Amino acid sequence: MRIAVAGGTGAVGRRVVAALVASGHDAFALTRSSGHDLTATDAQPALVSALAGCAATIDVTSVATTSSATSTRFFGAVTGNLLAAERAAGVPHHIILSIVGAVEAPAAYYAGKKLQEDLVMASSGGWSILRATQFHEFAAQMVEQGRMGPVQVVPTMRSQPVAAADVAEVLVEIALGEPRGLDRDLGGPQEENMADMVRRYLAATGQKRPVLEVPLPGPWGHALRDGTLLPGATARRASQTFADWLAAL
Ligand SMILES: NC(=O)c1ccc[n+]([C@@H]2O[C@H](COP(=O)([O-])OP(=O)(O)OC[C@H]3O[C@@H](n4cnc5c(N)ncnc54)[C@H](OP(=O)(O)O)[C@@H]3O)[C@@H](O)[C@H]2O)c1
Known part of the structure; x- marks a missing residue:
């Protein structure tokens, strides 16, 4: 099967491409x-030809921001471009990876995820939406993005993280089947505290930096710490713990 992976070099995207290629599919990023700048207003012609013959597109693009304006601009442009090009190229299945709790707290980065979900749900073709919790790799992304001088700043945040590899496996399974609409949520095996995850990640990678845990203000900050991001009782639970993931680094 020919499958396009928008964001196919990212934390989850590269695992999706690798898993598809390993099982004999024609997957490309x-x-x-x-x-392909998927936010560009002139992206269409090249996109339509790249998508020719594809059975599905998996969108795992992302932008590093806490601004709702930047996030909605990014996910609005990428989703609009991909859906229009898929219509023109006859791609029957559009898959996105969303975040557990993002729709309940549509502020900051999550404002863009809510818009992305809305656009996909309103689209005329077949679609699947998988909502996952934060990846174990999110601790590393926090380290890259949350450094302030000598200190590592981390928002107070409850999470039930899942390995990006486990998320990739489910995305591949979805892409090889019929469109599912809104699929069951996916989370990891146990709840963690994000500041603690970052401390453990820093220690495991030999980095010495104090971690400052900060409760963020506003509805978004509240959602990060009040359990909104935790998967519900009906969610699928992948088996790899954060400790297992750290041990395998
Ligand atoms: N990280 C998490 O914990 C987590 C949890 C649940 C759901 N998600 C969702 O999963 C998705 C992937 O997250 P991630 O952490 O794997 O992302 P990531 O590692 O930040 O990778 C982002 C990908 O998007 C591509 N990209 C960025 N801007 C682009 C543009 N203008 N045009 C085309 N491609 C562009 C990047 O490649 P280039 O830079 O080469 O363009 C890269 O391949 C996101 O939608 C996120 O909301 C993430």
Whole structure:
């Protein structure tokens, strides 16, 4: 099967491409580094030809921001471009990876995720939405993005993290089947505290930096710490713990 992976070089995207290729599929990444800026107003012609013959597109693009304006601009443009190009190229299945709790707290980065979900749900073709919790790899992303001088700043945040590899496996399973609409949520095996995850990640990678846990103000900050991001009772639970993931680094 020919499958396009928008964001196919990212934390989850590269695992999706690798898993598809390993099982004999013709999977390829659509990213700026492969010549496709999916936010560009002139992205269409090249996208339509890249998507020719695809059975599905998996969108795992992302933008590093806490601004709701930046996030909605990014996910609005990427989703609009992909859906229009898929219509023109006859791609029957659009898959996105959303976040457990994002729709309940549509502020900051999550405002863009809510818009992305809304656009996909309103689209005329087949679609699937998988909502997952934070990846174990999110601790590393926090370290990259949350450094303030000598200190590592982390918002107070409850999470039940899941390995990006486990998320990739479910995305592949979805892409190889019929559109599911809104699928069951996916989370990891146990709840963690994000500041603690970052401390353990820093220690495991030999980095010495104090971690400052900060409760963020406003509805978004509240949602991060009040359990909104935790998976419900009906969610699928992947088996790899954060400790297992750290041990395998
Ligand atoms: N990280 C988490 O904990 C987590 C949890 C649940 C759901 N999610 C969702 O999963 C998705 C992937 O997250 P991630 O953490 O794997 O992302 P990531 O590692 O930040 O990777 C982002 C990908 O998007 C591509 N990209 C960025 N801007 C682009 C543009 N203008 N045009 C084309 N491609 C672009 C990047 O490639 P280039 O830079 O080469 O363009 C890269 O391949 C996101 O939608 C996120 O909301 C993430």
